[in-house]
Amino acid sequence: MKTSDAYYTDNWGSTYRILCEFTAGAITYLIVRRFLPGAAADPKPRIQKLASTLSLVLPLIVIAGAVFLGNLPAAQPPATNLSADSEALPPYFHLLLVPFLIAWIGALALSRRGLARTLSTRTMVLGGFISYSLYMTHLVWFGLWRAGMNAVGIDGGALYAIGLLGLIAGALAIAWLMWRFVEEPAREWMRALAGARRTPTEEAGEQLAEQALAGDSAEPIIVNGKEENSN
Known part of the structure; x- marks a missing residue:
């Protein structure tokens, strides 16, 4: 634009x-x-x-x-x-x-x-994890969705509303797949190269979610036999 x-x-x-x-x-x-x-x-x-x-x-x-x-x-x-x-x-x-x-x-x-x-709930924490992948992929997905809707001649009505739901669901699904199978493996690989622990970020996020629900501090994460606090 x-x-x-x-x-x-x-x-x-x-x-x-x-x-x-x-x-x-x-x-x-x-x-x-x-x-x-x-x-x-x-x-x-x-x-x-x-x-x-x-x-x-x-x-x-x-x-x-x-x-x-x-x-x-x-x-x-x-x-x-x-x-x-x-x-x-x-x-x-x-x-x-x-x-x-x-x-x-x-x-x-x-x-x-x-x-x-x-x-800090599990759902919101997961949303935070996939947010960057969503940011990186949503425009491409939106372009494909819009081209598909134009190709079949849907520009309004109930079918368009259903299509919008598909747009949102598809964007979230693509973001999750990118985070799970591209972003997190790449992050672990780079952390290993730097000599840092390879614990996935979602493990720390789950600790924070449990902390918020229980009202207590997050318990240390056990990594390779050593305790590391998730905070």
């Missing part, structure tokens, strides 16, 4: 954006580690309470901010001469919402109840 936003296209704009995102993620990780007491799995109770509150408040701030900017006349970008298929430009000042998203991720990492507890 085309866009006239220099932030995305001109003068290495995308590179700056990606570098800032990775840097923000690293800073968030360091802050979270700062509030974890040594090797213990859980932060102090008052930190957990504050994090649980922020994990609910921060996304509401982001949504409210997005709605506000979307309806603020001064924040609307000028009309462009690009084609009708061009990507719509975001409102000005939308990057002001990014710090709240970063803080939200940190709050979820420090929280042990509420929204964080829900996101």
Whole structure:
């Protein structure tokens, strides 16, 4: 898609954006580690309470901010001469919402109840594992699905709704297959080359899910006869 936003296209704009995102993620990780007491799995109770509150408040701030900017006349970008298929430009000042998203991720990492507890269930943890494969494959699958729907002449009605369900189910199935048979084996192989333990990430994820359901810290994972804490 085309866009006239220099932030995305001109003068290495995308590179700056990606570098800032990775840097923000690293800073968030360091802050979270700062509030974890040594090797213990859980932060102090008052930190957990504050994090649980922020994990609910921060996304509401982001949504409210997005709605506000979307309806603020001064924040609307000028009309462009690009084609009708061009990507719509975001409102000005939308990057002001990014710090709240970063803080939200940190709050979820420090929280042990509420929204964080829900996101720690087995189903949600699995969704997190396959999310990168979903990101990498969904556009290809969507293109094939759209071409198939056009080929059979389905562009609306009940059959189209059924097709949408197939689109979603197919995207998730492809993502799971890519994660299970490509991403995880490749990760284990690279970790072995680096001399790190080859324990699949899903094992650690299951420990975290069980921890959230039981309300306790995750038990150490036994790898090659040695104990390694999953956290």
